[in-house]
Each structure stands twice: as structure tokens, then as C-alpha cells.
Amino acid sequence: MRFLHTGDWHIGKHLAGYNLLADQHATFEKIRQIAKAEQVDAMVIAGDLYDRTIPSEAATRELTSELAELNIHDQLPIFAISGNHDSATRLGVGSQWFTSNDFYLNTKFSQAFMPIEFADTQLFLLPFFGLQEVRNYFADDQIKDINTAMKKIVAAMKKRFVDGKRHVLVAHFFAAGSQRTADSETMIEVGGLSAVNTDLLTDFDYVALGHLHNKNALQEARIKYSGSPMKFSVSEANMEKGVWIVDTAPFNIRWVELPAIHEIHVIESSMDQLTDPTFAKQYSKEDYYAIKLTDRQIIPDVMNRLRQYYPQIISLGRKYGFAGPHENYHHLNQRQSPKQLFANFFEKTVGTKLNAEQEKIVDTTLAEMQKGDR
Numbered sequence: 001m002r003f004l005h006t007g008d009w010h011i012g013k014h015l016a017g018y019n020l021l022a023d024q025h026a027t028f029e030k031i032r033q034i035a036k037a038e039q040v041d042a043m044v045i046a047g048d049l050y051d052r053t054i055p056s057e058a059a060t061r062e063l064t065s066e067l068a069e070l071n072i073h074d075q076l077p078i079f080a081i082s083g084n085h086d087s088a089t090r091l092g093v094g095s096q097w098f099t100s101n102d103f104y105l106n107t108k109f110s111q112a113f114m115p116i117e118f119a120d121t122q123l124f125l126l127p128f129f130g131l132q133e134v135r136n137y138f139a140d141d142q143i144k145d146i147n148t149a150m151k152k153i154v155a156a157m158k159k160r161f162v163d164g165k166r167h168v169l170v171a172h173f174f175a176a177g178s179q180r181t182a183d184s185e186t187m188i189e190v191g192g193l194s195a196v197n198t199d200l201l202t203d204f205d206y207v208a209l210g211h212l213h214n215k216n217a218l219q220e221a222r223i224k225y226s227g228s229p230m231k232f233s234v235s236e237a238n239m240e241k242g243v244w245i246v247d248t249a250p251f252n253i254r255w256v257e258l259p260a261i262h263e264i265h266v267i268e269s270s271m272d273q274l275t276d277p278t279f280a281k282q283y284s285k286e287d288y289y290a291i292k293l294t295d296r297q298i299i300p301d302v303m304n305r306l307r308q309y310y311p312q313i314i315s316l317g318r319k320y321g322f323a324g325p326h327e328n329y330h331h332l333n334q335r336q337s338p339k340q341l342f343a344n345f346f347e348k349t350v351g352t353k354l355n356a357e358q359e360k361i362v363d364t365t366l367a368e369m370q371k372g373d374r
Contacts (some may be wrong), residue, residue: 001119001166004035005244006099007046007210008228010085011066014051015232015264015288016314021062022262027229030068031243034256035076038245042102046210046226047083047128047172049091067103077102078144079116081127083172083210109133112153114343115167121248124204126171128211140373146173150200158203165246169201172210176216178225198223205244206253214239215255218321229258234290235299237264243344262312268319269298271306280309290315296323300352303360317364338366 009028015018035043040316049063070076080104084093091107100107104116117121134149135141138156143149161167176195198220201207208221213236215227229241242257265287273279274291283289289310293299296318307313336344339362347353354362 001042001121002038002040003042003044003246003248003303004031004040005036005046005208005224005226005246006031006229006334007044007172007208007226008048008083008213009045009063010048010051010228010230010232011063012051018288018312018314020232021058022228023230025062025066028069030258031229032070032074032210034072034243034245034258035070036362038256039239040245041077042210042245044077044123044168044170045080046170046208047081048085048210049080049083050086051313052085053071053090053334055090059146061345071101071103072110076097077118078104079118079123079170080105081125081126081170081172081210082107084128085237086128092127099197113156113160113242115157115240117162117165119248122160122162122170123170124160128172140185141334146194147197147200150196154203155187161203166205166251168208168246168248169204170208173200174211175209175218175220175223177220178316204372205248208244208246212273215244217244224253231260231264233261234264234266234347237266237290263287263312264290266290266292270294271302275305275309277309285309285311288312288314292317292319294319296320298322339363 005259009024011021011024013024028320050059052059055063067078080103086107091105104123106127109127112124112126115124131143131146131149134152135143138152140152154184157169174195175195178195198218201223207220209223209225210220212218212225213228213232215225217225226244226245227239227241228236229243231237231239231241240257241260242255245254245256247253253296262284265283267274267289269279269291269339271293274293289312291306291310291313293302293316299305303313303316306316306367342362343354346358
């Protein structure tokens with residue numbers, strides 16, 4: 001069996017307020033093209049299909065369309081699970097008839113113990129779960145931590161192993177030895193506790209994981225995170241995105257890169273350089289930008305000026321902080337009136353003096369404040 005391992009699609013995700021649905025659709029089409037080019041037998045999606053438990057109508061339409069394109073139009077079997085971002089109940093609607101078209105979507109813990117046999121492989125689809133679900137299923141209140149739970153889970157799955165078959169586990173959790181590398185990864189562990197010991201997973205020929213957005217978060221030969229197919233935060237700016245192509249017999253695994261539809265650029269530079277047309281033209285106005293200014297002085301109308309060259313700014317900061325008026329408070333003339341103090345502050349902050357209309361507003365405001373003090 002050859003399958004494509006992906007996950008953490010987060011359909012409906014926004015990046016600092018920017019809607020990513022168009023980019024997500026374009027990325028999906030690239031994944032679809034890879035599946036065709038690699039002639040995979042199936043697609044594995046390891047959780048977090050949606051970004052929210054209550055996805056928007058647009059996100060619901062997009063994911064439904066994507067899954068239909070794969071499963072109905074391309075007639076590609078799908079093996080998927082719900083993740084911590086998904087609503088298991090909402091995602092699972094229709095799963096009873098999905099299976100008639102080789103679309104297997106597990107959203108309930110109990111479903112994980114009914115393997116799907118496909119070609120030479122048994123697939124165990126383990127959705128994101130809580131410890132109480134494990135206690136209830138096994139009727140065992142002594143299950144106090146995730147690794148005790150996983151021992152029970154794996155032992156129950158092994159009872160269903162068929163000799164001569166390859167065994168693949170699809171799951172969504174934090175594996176011991178993994179490193180969090182992305183701000184967009186929600187800090188939720190299975191049951192809210194610890195991490196799964198990878199030694200418990202060695203009976204499987206391959207473990208297809210979702211949850212962490214970096215394929216390099218875990219360094220295990222047969223236990224892999226697919227990572228997210230897109231960059232969802234500034235911390236992912238330098239991550240390579242893609243999918244795994246897995247052959248079960250003989251076992252082989254290959255990484256196929258997914259180039260970004262629109263990049264996230266992290267730029268550290270001065271305002272003068274950033275607004276130099278020659279410098280700015282090397283960057284696409286369709287990309288996303290996290291900018292750190294090296295200037296320390298206050299710059300009037302800084303965001304609007306930068307957006308003339310970099311319209312989609314997702315963060316703006318200062319590499320060395322400010323050298324603003326707050327550093328010069330000890331130089332203030334204590335004998336100045338409140339109006340004079342404000343006028344000086346305004347000029348240093350905005351770069352211009354108060355005009356006549358602004359002076360009237362200051363006079364009115366100060367008068368009202370003085371009345372309130374009486």
C-alpha cells in the first residue's frame with residue numbers, strides 16, 4: 001500500500017486577521033496533484049481538518065468540497081481522524097455513509113479498535129481523546145495518566161492484528177521527545193497530561209501523527225508528524241512544508257515539499273530601507289510580513305507608510321525598542337502647564353505642533369478635567 005500522510009489542515013484559519021481560505025484551497029490542489037503524481041492508493045489525514053470546533057459556513061463548504069474532490073471525483077480512499085481543533089460531533093456527521101465510498105472518518109474513541117483493512121495493511125484510526133473516555137471505555141478508574149492509557153489502547157489494538165498484514169496507527173497527540181516549534185500549535189495535550197512515550201508504539205509499522213506543525217518536531221524513523229501543509233504563524237516562517245509518501249511493503253518513506261502559495265517574510269531593517277522602492281520591489285505585495293524596525297525614534301504614521309509597500313503586515317515591532325519621550329521625562333520642566341507638557345509630548349510623538357483646532361480640543365478637555373477635580 002502507498003499512501004499520502006498529511007494533517008493539520010486547519011481549514012478556516014486566519015493569520016492576524018487575514019482570511020487564508022484561498023491559500024488553503026490552492027494548497028489543497030497542490031496536495032491533490034502530488035497524490036495523483038505519486039499514484040497513491042489512499043490519503044491519511046491525521047486530525048485538525050478544521051481550525052475551530054464551530055467552523056464558519058465558508059470553511060465548511062471548503063472542506064466538504066476538498067474531501068468530495070478527493071473521494072468522489074478522484075475516487076481516492078481517505079482515512080481521517082478528528083483532532084483537538086475539530087468538533088468530533090460535527091465532523092462525524094455523515095460518517096455512516098462515508099464508508100460506503102471508502103471514506104473512513106473516526107471521531108469517536110471506540111472506533112479506534114475496529115481496524116480498516118486495505119490491501120496489505122490494517123489501519124487503526126485513533127481520534128484525539130481525553131483520559132475520561134479511556135476510563136469509560138475500559139471501565140477502569142485506575143487509568144491516571146496518558147501512558148497508562150496508551151498501554152491499554154495499544155494492547156487492545158494488538159488483539160486485532162492480523163498476521164501477515166502491515167499495521168498503521170493514525171493519531172493526534174504530543175509524542176515524547178517532540179519539540180514545539182510553532183505559535184499556532186494549541187497547547188493541548190491528550191487528557192491535558194504529559195506526552196505519549198514512543199516506546200509504546202513500536203508494534204506498529206508506521207505511526208502517522210498530527211498535532212505539531214513541524215515535520216522535524218520528532219526524530220523517529222517510523223513515527224512521523226506530517227506538519228501543517230501551510231505556514232500558520234510567524235514562528236513557522238522558515239519551516240519547510242509538505243507531505244509524506246509512505247510505502248508499507250517494502251517499507252519506504254519520502255518527503256515531498258509543498259511550496260508556499262504566499263510566503264511569510266520576517267524582515268529586520270530601518271524605515272528608510274524598507275520604504276526604499278528598490279529594496280521593496282524584491283518582495284511580493286501578496287505575501288505576509290513580520291517587520292522589526294531597527295530604528296529607535298518614533299516614526300509618524302509608520303504602519304500606513306509601510307503598508308504602501310507591504311500591504312499584508314501581520315506584526316510590527318522594534319528590534320531595539322524605543323528612544324521615545326518616555327526616556328526623557330527627567331528633562332521635563334516641572335513648571336510647565338499641563339497644556340505645555342501635552343503640546344511637547346504631541347510634537348515629539350507625532351512630529352508636528354498642535355494646530356488651532358487641536359489646541360481648542362486640548363483646552364476643552366483640560367477644562368473638563370479640572371471641573372471634575374473640584
